Amino acid sequence: MALELPENVVVSKLDALASWCRKNSLWPMPFATACCGIELMATGASRHDLARFGAEVFRFSPRQCDLMIVAGRVVMKMLPVLQRIWQQMNEPKWCISMGACASTGGVFDTYAVVQGIDRFIPVDMYVPGCPPRPEQLIQAIIDLQDKIQAEGTINGDEFNLPSRQRRKRALIELPVLPNLPPTFHR
Amino acid sequence: MCRPNRMMQAATLEKLNAAFPQLAHSEFRGQARVVVAAESLGALLAWLKREGGFDLLVDITCVDYLNYRDATDRFGLVYLLAGTATNERLTVRTFLNEPNLTVSSAVPLWAGANWMEREVFDMFGVIFAGHPDLRRILMPDEFEAYPLRKDYPLQGRGERHNFPVLSRDRS
Numbered sequence: 001m002a003l004e005l006p007e008n009v010v011v012s013k014l015d016a017l018a019s020w021c022r023k024n025s026l027w028p029m030p031f032a033t034a035c036c037g038i039e040l041m042a043t044g045a046s047r048h049d050l051a052r053f054g055a056e057v058f059r060f061s062p063r064q065c066d067l068m069i070v071a072g073r074v075v076m077k078m079l080p081v082l083q084r085i086w087q088q089m090n091e092p093k094w095c096i097s098m099g100a101c102a103s104t105g106g107v108f109d110t111y112a113v114v115q116g117i118d119r120f121i122p123v124d125m126y127v128p129g130c131p132p133r134p135e136q137l138i139q140a141i142i143d144l145q146d147k148i149q150a151e152g153t154i155n156g157d158e159f160n161l162p163s164r165q166r167r168k169r170a171l172i173e174l175p176v177l178p179n180l181p182p183t184f185h186r
Numbered sequence: 187m188c189r190p191n192r193m194m195q196a197a198t199l200e201k202l203n204a205a206f207p208q209l210a211h212s213e214f215r216g217q218a219r220v221v222v223a224a225e226s227l228g229a230l231l232a233w234l235k236r237e238g239g240f241d242l243l244v245d246i247t248c249v250d251y252l253n254y255r256d257a258t259d260r261f262g263l264v265y266l267l268a269g270t271a272t273n274e275r276l277t278v279r280t281f282l283n284e285p286n287l288t289v290s291s292a293v294p295l296w297a298g299a300n301w302m303e304r305e306v307f308d309m310f311g312v313i314f315a316g317h318p319d320l321r322r323i324l325m326p327d328e329f330e331a332y333p334l335r336k337d338y339p340l341q342g343r344g345e346r347h348n349f350p351v352l353s354r355d356r357s
Contacts, residue, residue, distance in 0.1 A: 109340075111338070111346055120351050
């Protein structure tokens with residue numbers, strides 16, 4: 001069936017349209033706890049200009065954000081705060097783990113530092129580096145945009161894919177508590 | 187940088203020796219140090235504040251001497267004092283052993299001791315009797331260990347990963 005369309009009319013799917021809107025208007029929540037936060041600020045500032053990717057408006061309220069950028073190490077006292085802020089963000093939401101510390105704990109393999117935030121909240125993009133250069137963070141945002149465009153749906157079905165659940169389950173079931181003292185579980 | 191006033195220090199030490207005859211003191215690179223028994227720490231600090239002119243408490247910290255070469259005591263508590271009028275400095279040390287890790291608080295003398303004593307309590311488990319608010323200051327309240335003790339493992343006992351996991355379908 002040939003359908004004549006007037007000029008400047010494009011046919012697409014609603015899913016693609018929603019993803020296109022979302023990916024070009026990311027609102028980052030800067031969860032900056034360490035030196036990665038400085039690079040995060042540099043990324044948002046004029047020289048690297050995150051505005052080119054539609055993500056320049058950093059908001060310090062999780063209610064107004066859909067992209068959490070965890071920049072820096074997260075200690076065990078901070079982790080409940082991080083989880084609370086993540087829960088306060090509205091769907092659809094994404095998370096970038098910026099730098100070695102947020103992704104793995106980095107060099108801080110001590111009693112107080114969480115060894116990777118992906119043990120406790122879902123992470124979409126990991127940025128290596130200590131700290132990563134702004135270009136690396138921009139690349140992560142571009143990749144996240146591709147991911148949003150590729151698998152985004154208008155009603156958020158992409159968050160319930162079985163493959164995704166399987167990956168998350170593998171993370172959850174990591175044996176992270178091998179030898180707890182008996183007094184610790186209350 | 188202000189150098190310690192050594193002439194003044196000698197005179198103060200003499201007065202101090204008259205007031206507390208059993209005090210052991212030593213000097214290292216111009217810095218005077220006295221060692222006091224834990225029971226008389228409170229009296230000594232009160233004397234230093236009121237009679238000795240040490241109006242500034244610079245720091246309170248602690249050292250765990252577990253498995254330390256030639257050490258006889260477990261914990262060494264360190265008070266760094268300064269007199270702002272005379273530019274004198276003095277280190278007061280006292281040694282503590284389990285199970286009695288209680289010393290009297292210095293908060294009635296120097297209000298600034300409040301958070302320093304809370305930090306020493308948080309990290310080493312030293313109890314400061316008479317402290318108005320002896321809670322943990324760095325670690326979360328439900329933390330049970332004293333992490334700067336040498337018998338506490340560097341990577342902890344799993345506390346850092348004892349949290350609920352938020353997955354995509356639950357958040």
